[in-house]
Amino acid sequence: MSNETHESPVWLITGCSSGLGRALAEHALNRGDRVAVTARDRDRVTDLAERHGDRALPLELDVTDPAAVTAAVQACEDAFGRVDVLVNNAGYGYLAAMEEGEDAAVRALFETNVHGVVTVIKAVLPGMRSRRSGRIVNVSSFGGLAAFAATGYYHATKFALEGLSESLHAELAPLGIAVTIVEPGGLRTEWAGASMRQSPTRLDDYEQTAGKRRDATLAVSGRQPGDPARAAAAIAAIVDREAPPLRLLLGSDALTGARTRLDRMRGEIDANEALTRSADLVQA
DSSP states (O other): OOOOTTTOOEEEESOOSSHHHHHHHHHHHHTTOEEEEEESSGGGTHHHHHHHGGGEEEEEOOTTOHHHHHHHHHHHHHHHSOOSEEEEOOOOOEEBOGGGOOHHHHHHHHIIIIIHHHHHHHHHHHHHHHHTOEEEEEEOOGGGTOOOTTBHHHHHHHHHHHHHHHHHHHHHGGGTEEEEEEEEOOBSSSTTTTTOEEOSOOOGGGIIIIIHHHHHHHHTTTOOSBOHHHHHHHHHHHHHSSSOOSEEEESHHHHHHHHHHHHHHHHHHHHTHHHHHTTSOOOO
């Protein structure tokens, strides 16, 4: 992609108030791209426009509000003419054993982490299809590949995002639109800190499983090994590729964890091969 001002790529990034979204917006702006910088609280991103002028468009956006999504995409297209790169980054975590989870909180989690992503994608696709070009980056997690106690509902949203993204990739590739699922490990962001939500209910029977991991997850905040700025640079590098990959793991912890997960799955599949094949219809 060209970095000439009149041709510079146009990004729309959700969840830019902090963390990976903020780092990615800053990286794209620093290299000369144009960015619709969105957050639920617009005041948290206006400083980017002060530093980068009209290449940064600060917008208020709650991805769970379809009208706000439509307005934000329209504002981006009005200002910059198009959306070349959509990054669905807005999302948050939720700590609870499955039995401890509150229905309203779980539904709200899915509204942001899954349905909000779909709403934004649907809003930008008409323009991308008409131009037969575009990049869609869906920020999942290593937790979209493997699941652990206490974060089951969060994993469920990311597993859903992975499946949606794979189908989207199959549908959009012939139209010249690339889809990449980004799967970070532990990044030093507010995910395990200020952004984390949790059930107030803690049942004694789960204290040695979900309870322990809930505490450990909160304790790691501020000590994660991943650097959001370096993760942002990696995402930008993928966006620039002529043929971006469907998946991009970010961080050595994600790489190690993914390989362990795949090895375990292959072991289980191979160990039960005979039983698996036994389900086939027997031909006469």
